[in-house]
Amino acid sequence: MNWHDHLPAFLVMIPLLGAFLTPFAASFGKTARNAFFMLFMALTLVVGMLLCTATFDGGVLVYVMGGENFSLTLPSGMSYPVRILFEIDAFGSLLIFCISFAAFAGALFSIQYMDRFSGWKRFMSLYFLMTTGALGMSATGDLFNFFVFVEISSIASFGLVAFWRDKPESLEASFKYMLISQVAAMLLLIAIGSLYGKYNALNMGALSSMLRSGTLERVSLALILSVLAFKCGAFPMHTWMPDAYAEAPSGVTCLLVTVSQASFYGLIRVCYTIFPAVTQGGTVGWILIALGCMSMFFGVMMAVVQHEIKRLMGYHSISQVGYMLLAMGVGLLALSDGNSNGTVAAYGLTAMKGGLFHVVNYSFYKGLLFLCAGALYYATGTRDLDKMGGLARSMPWTAGMFAVAAAAISGLPPFNGFVSKWMIYESSFAVHPLLPAVAMITSVLTLASFAKVFQAAFLGPSKAKLVAVREVPYGMLAGMAILTVMTLLLTLFPGWFMDNFFENAARALLDRQGYIRAVLGGM
Amino acid sequence: MRPLSVIVTSVCDLFAWFMIVFGAYVINNGHNTPGGGFQGGAIVATFLSFMLVAYGGKRFRAWVREGVYGFLEFLGLMAFFIFGCLGFPNSFFYNSPAISWGQKPLSEWIPYCGTISLMNVAVGFEVIGALSLVIVYMYGSIQMIDTGAGMGGERGHDRYDR
Numbered sequence: 001m002n003w004h005d006h007l008p009a010f011l012v013m014i015p016l017l018g019a020f021l022t023p024f025a026a027s028f029g030k031t032a033r034n035a036f037f038m039l040f041m042a043l044t045l046v047v048g049m050l051l052c053t054a055t056f057d058g059g060v061l062v063y064v065m066g067g068e069n070f071s072l073t074l075p076s077g078m079s080y081p082v083r084i085l086f087e088i089d090a091f092g093s094l095l096i097f098c099i100s101f102a103a104f105a106g107a108l109f110s111i112q113y114m115d116r117f118s119g120w121k122r123f124m125s126l127y128f129l130m131t132t133g134a135l136g137m138s139a140t141g142d143l144f145n146f147f148v149f150v151e152i153s154s155i156a157s158f159g160l161v162a163f164w165r166d167k168p169e170s171l172e173a174s175f176k177y178m179l180i181s182q183v184a185a186m187l188l189l190i191a192i193g194s195l196y197g198k199y200n201a202l203n204m205g206a207l208s209s210m211l212r213s214g215t216l217e218r219v220s221l222a223l224i225l226s227v228l229a230f231k232c233g234a235f236p237m238h239t240w241m242p243d244a245y246a247e248a249p250s251g252v253t254c255l256l257v258t259v260s261q262a263s264f265y266g267l268i269r270v271c272y273t274i275f276p277a278v279t280q281g282g283t284v285g286w287i288l289i290a291l292g293c294m295s296m297f298f299g300v301m302m303a304v305v306q307h308e309i310k311r312l313m314g315y316h317s318i319s320q321v322g323y324m325l326l327a328m329g330v331g332l333l334a335l336s337d338g339n340s341n342g343t344v345a346a347y348g349l350t351a352m353k354g355g356l357f358h359v360v361n362y363s364f365y366k367g368l369l370f371l372c373a374g375a376l377y378y379a380t381g382t383r384d385l386d387k388m389g390g391l392a393r394s395m396p397w398t399a400g401m402f403a404v405a406a407a408a409i410s411g412l413p414p415f416n417g418f419v420s421k422w423m424i425y426e427s428s429f430a431v432h433p434l435l436p437a438v439a440m441i442t443s444v445l446t447l448a449s450f451a452k453v454f455q456a457a458f459l460g461p462s463k464a465k466l467v468a469v470r471e472v473p474y475g476m477l478a479g480m481a482i483l484t485v486m487t488l489l490l491t492l493f494p495g496w497f498m499d500n501f502f503e504n505a506a507r508a509l510l511d512r513q514g515y516i517r518a519v520l521g522g523m
Numbered sequence: 524m525r526p527l528s529v530i531v532t533s534v535c536d537l538f539a540w541f542m543i544v545f546g547a548y549v550i551n552n553g554h555n556t557p558g559g560g561f562q563g564g565a566i567v568a569t570f571l572s573f574m575l576v577a578y579g580g581k582r583f584r585a586w587v588r589e590g591v592y593g594f595l596e597f598l599g600l601m602a603f604f605i606f607g608c609l610g611f612p613n614s615f616f617y618n619s620p621a622i623s624w625g626q627k628p629l630s631e632w633i634p635y636c637g638t639i640s641l642m643n644v645a646v647g648f649e650v651i652g653a654l655s656l657v658i659v660y661m662y663g664s665i666q667m668i669d670t671g672a673g674m675g676g677e678r679g680h681d682r683y684d685r
Contacts, residue, residue: 013608016604017604020601020603020604023593023596023597024597
């Protein structure tokens with residue numbers, strides 16, 4: 001047996017076992033509990049990294065559960081797959097890379113951030129479950145299982161958003177998220193059920209090979225698109241996002257950012273791999289572009305007026321998702337242009353690479369920003385920017401790491417945010433000059449907003465109430481440092497990451513036949 | 524919440540136990556009839572709500588041990604995970620008993636179906652524990668409202684309280 005073959009199974013098994021074992025491990029005291037938490041998160045990270053290396057040579061990993069053999073995709077001579085099936089290509093492993101890193105950094109940060117609170121068993125179990133859900137969403141090759149993993153991550157996040165259950169704001173945020181999310185989940189189930197009713201298959205590759213354009217397919221696509229756009233926080237379905245991001249503990253928010261990216265993964269997978277028969281005309285591409293522009297602009301406009309640091313960052317998340325939607329919409333348009341001869345127009349490939357680069361950038365710098373906001377809350381006891389000031393002197397490490405993340409999200413050269421945004425500007429210009437204009441205005445407003453946050457929190461005279469504030473503990477700094485290092489690596493070596501990661505991921509996304517072939521063989 | 528009349532408690536004494544038997548039947552036969560671990564577990568968990576409604580909150584509190592239900596949850600989840608992974612690396616919850624025990628029924632009650640019937644039992648334990656705890660906590664919330672504590676009486680995680 002080659003254990004390497006079973007990496008897709010380990011990816012979900014490890015955090016799931018962590019979630020189930022938590023009550024047992026937590027009963028052995030604080031040190032054992034913390035060691036257990038970090039050990040399982042580290043194992044998840046290692047498996048995630050190994051999966052990335054296994055798929056970035058352009059291969060597709062397929063793993064069958066519940067079949068006669070883990071590599072048998074068509075059991076008993078069937079013409080379509082019926083088992084629970086994981087299918088991971090370079091695009092999927094890009095998301096796995098982001099999720100496993102963010103989950104590890106968030107866990108490391110939470111060890112000391114949450115130390116003064118009780119309810120650790122629940123916190124750890126739900127954190128593991130949310131990680132399982134997000135990783136499963138990126139790994140599954142089956143639409144129904146995608147729904148199951150969406151539900152696992154959603155239900156775990158409802159509990160984590162309402163973790164401080166004595167605060168009415170937390171309960172309200174969680175309840176709002178739960179209400180909208182469950183309606184959305186039902187719509188997703190209806191769409192998946194409709195497709196199953198017609199095509200008798202749930203496997204993404206099998207569906208992709210059979211799906212033809214029709215009314216039912218258009219309605220299903222519309223439902224799936226709206227649900228996943230809601231889950232990734234696109235305007236105007238964004239209302240849950242600032243509340244949930246603000247009220248969840250900061251380590252959780254860091255992971256929530258990547259959970260929303262897993263939904264974005266689903267949205268892109270559906271548009272590019274499953275529904276090209278419907279998306280070919282270009283309408284869906286324009287819908288993504290419109291959603292992207294609205295999310296960018298309105299997200300940042302709502303962010304600049306905020307005074308509560310995590311809420312402000314929540315609104316910026318909407319705006320950042322807009323960049324990715326714009327990029328992938330442009331890619332979809334280019335695919336429609338070049339599909340007759342099986343190629344994609346060059347600007348489309350640039351847009352897709354830029355969009356995927358932005359997904360990774362966003363996961364790291366936005367996670368880092370939320371951890372910095374958590375550090376500020378930990379040290380000062382407030383999230384109100386008006387009550388902070390002069391903290392750079394007492395919290396120099398936090399200030400430095402915040403500055404890196406703020407510069408990256410604002411797209412300042414030479415940071416990684418600049419590279420991905422530049423690729424998006426360049427490629428969207430080929431579609432319409434107004435698109436990069438909207439994106440640039442958004443970027444300028446983002447810079448203004450983060451300049452305000454940095455000035456309000458870290459510069460100026462110290463507030464009298466904050467003279468006793470000290471730097472946060474090393475454990476929290478270590479969690480933040482992981483994401484800072486990743487942001488700096490992406491800044492220093494964008495070319496290497498582009499050649500080895502994003503190029504392969506974009507090409508894997510375009511290689512629909514390869515994705516289908518991995519499951520259906522030569523069909 | 525006050526106890527109901529002697530008629531209700533007598534009927535409850537008689538029928539509440541049938542819910543457990545029926546739930547166990549649904550759990551055990553989930554692999555070849557409608558039902559399964561979740562459905563059967565939910566039926567068994569109604570036992571606790573019968574007791575609460577019939578005998579009132581005071582006696583209910585005296586009977587209930589939260590740790591027991593927590594343990595049932597843990598036991599069910601771990602059993603679910605272990606049975607699920609029995610077939611690893613061949614198959615996951617498909618044919619591992621077939622490999623190790625041959626293609627025979629596991630018992631008169633559980634015909635051959637891989638590990639699915641065992642996983643039904645595991646899920647049943649988990650759901651019994653979890654839904655019973657949900658009933659206990661929901662009753663706790665009702666008590667808070669009844670005593671006028673309202674939502675302000677909810678205990679947060681800002682201190683070591685458990």
